[in-house]
Amino acid sequence: MRAGAAPSADRYENRLLLILFLAFGFVFFDRQALAFLAPYMDEDFGLSNSELGVLSGVLALTWALAGMFAGNLSDRLGRRKPILIGAVLLFSLFSSASGLMTGFAGLLLARALMGAAEGAVLPMAQSLMVDASRESRRGLNMGVLQGSSAGLLGGIVAPVAVVWLAETFGWRTAFFVTIVPGIVIAGLIAKFVLERSPRSVAAEQAAGAPAKRPKVPIRDVLRMRNVVICMLIAPCYLTWFVTLITFTPKYLTDEKHWSPGTMSAVMTCLGVAWVLWGFATPAISDRIGRRPALIGFTALAVCCPLAVVHVESPVLLGALLILTYTGLGCFTLFMATIPAETVPKAALATALGVIMGVGELAGGFLGPLVAGRASDAWGLQAAMFIAAGGAALVVALSFALRETAPAVLRRRAGAETAEAVA
Template sequence: MSDDPSATRRPATTGSPPRSPDLAARLDRIPVITRLHRRWVAVLGVLFVFDLVDLNSFAYAAPALRTEWGLSIGEVGAVTSAGFVGMFAGAIVGGRLSDRFGRRPVLLGSILLFSVCSLGSAATTGVWSLGVLRVLTGIGLQAMTGVLLVWVSEMFPRSLRGRYQSLLLAVGLAGIPVAAWLARLVIPLGHGSWRWIFVVGALGAVGGLVAWRTVPESIRWRSAQGLSPTAREEQIVAAMERDARERTGTELPEPVAEAPVGQGRLSEMLRPGMLRRTVVASAACVFLILSFYGFSSWVPTLLVERGYTTAESLTFASVLAIAAVPGALLAAPIADRFERRSVVLVLQVVVAVLLVVFGLVDSPVAIVVSGFCAAMVMQTSVPLLYTYIAEVFPLHLRGLGSGIANGSGRLAGVVGGVLVASVYSGLGLTAVYVYLAVAALSLGLVMALFAERTTNRRLEDIERG
């Protein structure tokens, strides 16, 4: 079912008129979710589960590694930052490669990379080798995440993109409580038991095999490249059209073809309008990572520093991890109903308040309640922001633009891992949560003041401004 990029290309000059209706135009007129869409959600959701297990595996293994290897807080921060270095590279390189060679090969290759490196992390014997493997794992994780989100934006109906990004993330975010509860059950078993967390992350390769059989290349991408459709793609779109007619009971509107755009150039990212979008999306991702991962990655370790045992801190973290799934589900009914930039502002104000409360309270019940609510509302913002980023860039630069934005956030994670440790060492625990609250509020303000309006708009219309 592979798509051959070397297939015959149609002319793709800038001044060429729109073609007769092709597969991308036919796909764009489908207004409902079809059976194929639902199948893809299931497959991609499973991939996200393993992505999130792997992404959070070190955070839950860190308390045991501190005891077993004698790691300092600074070394924990360094390994955490190493993963973000890899994610920075994976976001940009993966995005650029997906613009050049297609979404599908990059998606499948990145799954193989992070699965192999996660298995290597399970066998590592020292902090330096673990750090290197976390860099490589991060490359695969973020390349997969970025390309997957772009693929959904190009293959799902515009009026439902936000909802299904939310549902997809909700399925995948089950990986966070899976990792948390796995750690809670396995790590107390004894010396070296933390390794099984990384072994579970490596099982993402199984999901990759399923994706290889079921997930096609982005039809929009192939159309924009001027590639002739394959017989399999014709069958896919025809099946979706039949399903849509059955569900709506009406004929579909006439397709509107767009001219092919060819390959994107890096210099286009420096044009004023494009540069503004890139800066806004990148700044939003930076503040998201500083607040979101600054909270979730450090909760187990900082709770130990507050006097709780490793087992108790993992129990708290496991309960908070459950909040990720309802948080993403909460985004589904509002993602396509209200303007995304406004909703993100409201949510981040709530997050900022909850983070300060979490840092000030001492009662275990208050810690769990405030932490659970903070984690849940944080996660409600994530699919809204990810949907926005995948919408705001033109198709021929969507992978690169999304990669730069997501990569900027991951690079901020490198600094964030060290920054949390420094703020805690210099100013204390309460200051850490004040810092995280400021980062959350900054995300909301950037989106509200500078982001584009994207909700329920055609991708081509967003591209034109």
């Protein structure tokens, strides 16, 4: 890279991270809103646990299909920015439309359309971020983009803002306001995001020729061991996440009989943990390796839904949730960082879309449906045990991954060279 290119590339990297942080953060703000508004919607809709699971599941279904389609389309066209702008505008529009619905069928349609728009955001955002990131900050950047952003805006801001809006103006208003940040963020993407980062352009110039990215058939991507393992991990982890985040607010209000304010405060603790582990887990994995980080932090995540069931003190539960809600930092590893370090760049958006799509389809869609029916039959604690089981399966699957962290691979290569010389 030319000496003069590095500062510009670094500034763009930081600016892109901020914009994509806001974009994906508001995706989760909108996605989480329904769980926090469900207690306020009972008078109009009287949602059962099964219906709440269906609403969460249909969003995951359309999210999955859109993610797989958008990722493949992006790699074929070599374009990401226009797809990202369109997705941000549409998910904001469909989220606000939820406030207009007067029946379950209309709400189901709005959530399905919202998921179809949101599914394109993560593959586009992460592929743009990988292209602009320094190797030493790759895991951290991808974690901040995917984990910390969703935690701050979806886990901390959403329960406070959404509950306050519902208490003050009604639940419909809480949906209506979601269109405003989407329009602003789409404008920022249009003005400041580049299709190819300065770092990528500088690397091509240093090589003396434009980098060629031959098309990679999807069947070749699906033969890669890490991609297959990540595809198996994704539905298990999505079951943990979607089931936990969908049914915890109702569990706290219906089973523990806590007030909406207490529920909101405890759910905010999930957001704090989401922000903390969202960047800490990938950053730690840059140093100790993706595989051991995924195994260790997922083992902690198994304890999170169990704490919801067994801990009766709101203060103690909040503290334990901060310590054990580590899974969202792991999401970045299996859904973005490990695939990015495994597949060719020409197939990156496709790989991200497929892994995310399989996870949302099998875990995000089927997981809450099963958990909802199980909760209607045996009580809401059944959903928490299903979530814990999903994380436990991830621990077992993670042992089959091959390490991809560049720093760890260099240390291993150095150690092998030293042994050979000795």
